[in-house]
Amino acid sequence: MKKIINRICLIICLITISISLFIIRSQSYTEKRIPDLTDEKITSKIDSVFYENCQKIDVSRKANATIVMLCRNSEIDKVIQSMKSLEGHFNQWFNYPWTFLNDEPFSENFKQQVSKHTNAKIEFGLIPKEQWDFPNYLSKEELDENFQYQSDRTILYSNLESYHKMCRYYSGAFFKHPLISKYKWYWRVEPNVKFHCDLTYDPFIEMEEKNKKYGFNIILSELYYTTPNLFRQVRKYIQIKKIQVKDTWKLLTFNSKWTTSDTKYLDKPEKDEILREIQDQIYIKKFLELKEKPKETEMIDQIIRRSKEMPYLHEDRINLQDFNLCHFWSNFEIARVDLFSDNEYQDFFNFLDESGGFYKERWGDAPIHSLYVGMKLNLNELHYFRDIGYQHDIFSHCPRDSVVGCNCNCPNWPEPEIELSKCMSYWVKYTSDDYKDKPVIDVEYWENKLTKKIEKHLREGGKYGQNLI
Numbered sequence: 513m514k515k516i517i518n519r520i521c522l523i524i525c526l527i528t529i530s531i532s533l534f535i536i537r538s539q540s541y542t543e544k545r546i547p548d549l550t551d552e553k554i555t556s557k558i559d560s561v562f563y564e565n566c567q568k569i570d571v572s573r574k575a576n577a578t579i580v581m582l583c584r585n586s587e588i589d590k591v592i593q594s595m596k597s598l599e600g601h602f603n604q605w606f607n608y609p610w611t612f613l614n615d616e617p618f619s620e621n622f623k624q625q626v627s628k629h630t631n632a633k634i635e636f637g638l639i640p641k642e643q644w645d646f647p648n649y650l651s652k653e654e655l656d657e658n659f660q661y662q663s664d665r666t667i668l669y670s671n672l673e674s675y676h677k678m679c680r681y682y683s684g685a686f687f688k689h690p691l692i693s694k695y696k697w698y699w700r701v702e703p704n705v706k707f708h709c710d711l712t713y714d715p716f717i718e719m720e721e722k723n724k725k726y727g728f729n730i731i732l733s734e735l736y737y738t739t740p741n742l743f744r745q746v747r748k749y750i751q752i753k754k755i756q757v758k759d760t761w762k763l764l765t766f767n768s769k770w771t772t773s774d775t776k777y778l779d780k781p782e783k784d785e786i787l788r789e790i791q792d793q794i795y796i797k798k799f800l801e802l803k804e805k806p807k808e809t810e811m812i813d814q815i816i817r818r819s820k821e822m823p824y825l826h827e828d829r830i831n832l833q834d835f836n837l838c839h840f841w842s843n844f845e846i847a848r849v850d851l852f853s854d855n856e857y858q859d860f861f862n863f864l865d866e867s868g869g870f871y872k873e874r875w876g877d878a879p880i881h882s883l884y885v886g887m888k889l890n891l892n893e894l895h896y897f898r899d900i901g902y903q904h905d906i907f908s909h910c911p912r913d914s915v916v917g918c919n920c921n922c923p924n925w926p927e928p929e930i931e932l933s934k935c936m937s938y939w940v941k942y943t944s945d946d947y948k949d950k951p952v953i954d955v956e957y958w959e960n961k962l963t964k965k966i967e968k969h970l971r972e973g974g975k976y977g978q979n980l981i
């Protein structure tokens with residue numbers, strides 16, 4: 513009996529210790545967690561979530577929209593996975609038609625299988641060969657040589673001809689397909705994606721009402737070596753066509769035009785740094801002009817150090833701008849078909865296509881759509897679907913229910929708002945209500961002002977190089 517009582521005591525003790533440890537751990541976790549972007553309400557006059565939580569479903573109005581998926585017959589299981597997820601969280605209530613596109617005819621099995629997973633209309637489209645394949649004037653040898661070259665440099669997916677074709681098709685032609693061009697809106701979905709929250713309102717109707725044209729879910733940085741020449745081509749296009757870029761452009765670029773000077777101070781984006789540099793240059797000039805140099809060893813050291821410095825080489829800088837590599841991850845898009853199907857986009861695409869970047873490099877449709885959006889749309893025409901929990905591949909955005917979202921069931925997975933936060937933080941910064949572009953620094957004004965100050969300082973016996981700013 514005593515043995516049994518002892519055992520029971522031991523078990524109770526162990527349970528109590530475990531519970532206490534669990535409470536202590538979770539408390540210290542809560543205490544330790546530093547607030548990050550995911551705790552913030554990202555909301556401004558430019559863009560906010562359409563609704564913060566679940567809504568009463570209203571299907572009284574419908575948009576002219578489709579859910580589009582480009583896929584292969586062999587991907588049927590992954591296609592069904594995506595369908596089940598999107599139907600379960602959204603389309604079972606809204607019944608938007610599905611459109612499947614393929615460069616080969618869909619099999620009967622594929623058609624039968626997918627039709628079991630939606631009550632909505634389904635259409636299956638074959639992609640015309642001339643839109644899928646590279647133009648005839650490019651020989652197989654030339655294409656293979658380029659793919660092999662990229663593959664040798666270990667550029668992701670670059671040895672897959674089909675991947676290049678897919679990116680080129682999504683960049684330049686999917687919206688021309690008659691099964692897509694009849695719609696005003698599309699929601700792009702891929703095989704094997706997951707949705708983590710319910711979407712209880714109609715995103716197309718909301719986009720339409722708020723005059724939005726392009727909706728995204730994840731914004732991240734492109735792999736540099738997939739698109740080394742893309743930005744140069746886009747800038748060339750902007751110059752030739754004299755395009756006035758819209759304000760989304762700043763989200764995707766580093767602009768080095770901080771000053772009124774085209775050539776000086778390019779690597780110094782902050783005002784303090786630019787003024788310091790102006791001051792240093794004036795001191796050096798004055799010092800070198802002296803017939804008899806005083807024993808200012810600091811100045812001599814500075815001049816020697818500068819003469820040895822290697823300037824940073826900005827490989828892609830063109831017209832004082834760099835692509836910051838941020839782009840909307842286009843495997844999720846809710847957008848207007850005519851954004852891409854109109855002549856302006858077609859002209860832009862043809863220009864890029866002729867440069868050969870879809871085979872000489874591995875340009876993705878994501879940076880191409882994004883740079884076009886950057887050129888042509890203002891930030892208030894974009895929408896961040898923050899409330900849509902979405903997983904593709906290794907990235908999964910899932911909102912904290914406490915901030916936004918409806919019935920979210922978030923996986924324990926790295927959150928792009930934190931892990932990939934650089935591009936997202938630009939979005940937050942540029943869309944915030946109190947954001948103002950930095951005023952351009954008038955170099956001539958500061959050169960004159962600091963020259964006078966330095967001359968006075970030196971006349972009064974001051975030291976060379978002393979900071980007067």
Ligand SMILES: Nc1nc2c(ncn2[C@@H]2O[C@H](COP(=O)(O)OP(=O)(O)OP(=O)(O)O)[C@@H](O)[C@H]2O)c(=O)[nH]1
Nearest residue numbers: 582583584587613614615674675678702703843905
């Ligand atoms: N019909 C067809 N669809 C393709 C082909 N290549 C890719 N796709 C589809 O195009 C979309 C993007 O292709 P993925 O291979 O998933 O490209 P990704 O998303 O960049 O790469 P992952 O990170 O591997 O998913 C998917 O919907 C694919 O099913 C192809 O050769 N034929």
Ligand SMILES: [Mg+2]
Nearest residue numbers: 702843904905
């Ligand atoms: Mg994919």
